Amino acid sequence: MPAQSALLAAAIAIATATFLLPPDSRLSWMPRSRFADMILANATIYTADPARPFADAMAVRAGRVLRIGTYDSVKVGLKGRHTYELNLSGNVVLPGFIDSHVHFIEGGLQVLARVPLRGIRSKDDFISKVQGAVRDKPSGQWILGGGWNNDFWGGDFPTAAWLDDISPDNPIWLSRMDGHMGVANSLAMKIAGINKSTNDPVGGTIMRTPDGEPSGLLVDTAMNLVFDVIQEVAIQERREALVRASKHALNRGVTTVVDVGSYFPGSPTEKTWQDFSDVYKWTHSVEKMIIRVCLFFPMPTWARVSDLITENGRSLSQWIHLGGVKAFLDGSLGSSSALFYEPYEGETDNCGLQVIDMDNLLNATLESDKLGLQIAVHAIGDKANDMLLDLLDKVVDLNGMRDRRFRIEHAQHLAPGAANRFGKHDTTASVQVSYSPDHLLDDANSAAKKIGTERAERSSYTFQSLLAGGARLAFGSDWPVSDINPLQAIRTAMSRKPPGWEVPWIPAERLSLDDSLKAHTISAAYACFLDHIVGSLSEGKYADFVVLPSTSWDEFSNDVPEQVLATYVSGKLAYP
Ligand SMILES: *[C@@H]1O[C@H](CO)[C@@H](O)[C@H](O)[C@H]1NC(C)=O
Ligand SMILES: *[C@@H]1O[C@H](CO)[C@@H](O)[C@H](O)[C@H]1NC(C)=O
C-alpha cells in the first residue's frame, strides 16, 4: 500500500540518517538520551579515586563518566538500545595521564624537522647533521635546531669554530637539550652584536675562548642576545607544532598537559602570550583542540594573567585552562647553572646561577598570590630549593594561609631536611623522573659527574622522602628536554634502575606503583587545580582514559607495559 510504503521509506530514512551520523552530531539535535553512550565492561579499572579504587565497568555519556562500579550496577537504567558496549576482556584501564611540565609548542617544533640533534653521539655526526641542514637553505636564512647533549661525546662543548667553515653564509643557533644553553656560529654572533667587548648580561654567561673571544656558547639570559634577532618562526609552523605535539602526547596516553610555555629567564614574555592567542585560542576557535592544556604564563605578566582570568574564568572551554604564573630561580644541572651550596665537581668557583633577584621574586609572588593566581617556580639545585621554601614561608606569613597549591618545578636536588618542609604549606614537587633523553645515558651517572657521587646520592630525585615529607608529587617530562612517556616514568620511579644497572639508584627513594600512578593522574590534577574535572575516573569528570595491553591487575603490577593500546578523551578514541 502506498501510504504504508511511504511510512516505511520515511522510517528507513530516519533510521539510516541516525545510523550514519557520527554520535556527536546526533547528540546535537536529538533530545539527550538518559542512556549511556558507551559502557566499558569486563575492564580492570584503576580509578585513582580513593572512594572506589577499582571498578570493572564504567558508563559514559556526553564525554563524562556517568557511573562507575560493577557491571550490574552500571548497566541498570543506563544501558539503552543505542548504548555501545565495549567488552575489554579484563584489560587494565587507567585515568588519562597528566604531564605536569611540558614546553608544548617548542616540543612540537623539535618534532617538526629543524636540525634534530637529540641522540647525536660524536662531534663528526653533529657537524654533518648541521652541514646537511645548511645545504638546502638559501644564504642568510637562519639554521635552527636543538637537542644536543655534549655528555654523549665526552663532554666537549660545541663552539662557533665547529660551525663556521660549514656555514659561512647562514646564521646558526642550536640549543642544548635542556634549553639553558646553546651554540651560535660567528655570523649569528655578528648579527646579534656579540663580540669581545660584550659584557655578560645579568643571569647569563657568554662563554669565551682563552683569548677572551666569545666561543659561541651562550648560557641562560645570554641566549636572549640571539633570540632577539632570530626571526619569529611563522605562526603557521607553531600551529602545526601544536597538532603534532598533541598527537605525540595522546600516543603516549597523555590527555592533559601543563604547558609552562617557552619563557626563559629574561626572555621576551610576549612569545608565550602570542602562543596563547595565535596558537591555542585560534586552534580552539576552529575546533581543532584534541588535548586538554593548562597554561602557565611568565610571572612578570601576572597582572595580565589576572585580568584574563577575571574576564573569562579559569577555563576558556573544556580544552583550555588558565593555570597561573611561572618564574625561574636557577638554571639546570646539565649546563652547570643549577644553584648549589657547594661548587660543581672540578669547578672550584662555580656553584651555579641565581637568575632572579630575591626581592623581585618575592614582590611578584606576593602580588600574584594576592590576586589568587597559582604560582610555579623553577628550582633545581639544593640551594635554590631552600631559598624557594624560605620564600614561601614569607608569602604565607604576609598573605596568610589559603589553598594556593604552590609548585616547585623540578625540585631535583634537595638539601637534608628540605623534603620535610613541603608538607607544611601543601607544596607540590613537580618533578621529572628521568632526564635521560633516549635513555642512552643515565641520570645517575651524569649527576655524579656534575656534583660528585656522595652529593648526588643524598640529594637527587628524592621522591619517597618528598612524599614522606607531605609533598604533593606531580610527574612531568619537561618535554622536549626528555620525551613524553608516563609509562616509562612510572616504571623508572618504581625501579630506579638506570639502563644497564643491576641495582637501583638510591633504593630508599623508590615509589610504589600506586604512588607513581597518582603522580601522573590525580595528584597531577590537584597540582594544577583541575582535580574537579580530570585525574581520576569518578562520576561527573571527563571520561579521559587509557587502555593497556595487560589483562589483569597482577600482570600489570608485575610488569608495567611500555605502550598504551588506546587513549580516549571525553569518551572518544583519540589514539590509535
Ligand atoms: C564480559 O565477559 C563475560 C565472559 O568473559 C561475558 O559473558 C560477558 O558478556 C562480557 N560482558 C560484556 C558486556 O561484554
Ligand atoms: C567478552 O570477552 C571475553 C574474552 O575475550 C569473551 O569470552 C566474551 O565472549 C566477550 N563477550 C561479549 C559479549 O562479546
Ligand SMILES: *[C@@H]1O[C@H](CO)[C@@H](O)[C@H](O)[C@H]1NC(C)=O
Ligand atoms: C661589540 O659589542 C658591543 C657591546 O655589545 C657593541 O656595542 C658593538 O657595536 C659591537 N661591535 C661590533 C663591531 O659589532
Ligand SMILES: *[C@@H]1O[C@H](CO)[C@@H](O)[C@H](O)[C@H]1NC(C)=O
Ligand atoms: C612590589 O613593588 C611595587 C613597586 O615597587 C610596590 O608598589 C609594591 O607595593 C610591592 N608589593 C609588595 C607586595 O611588596
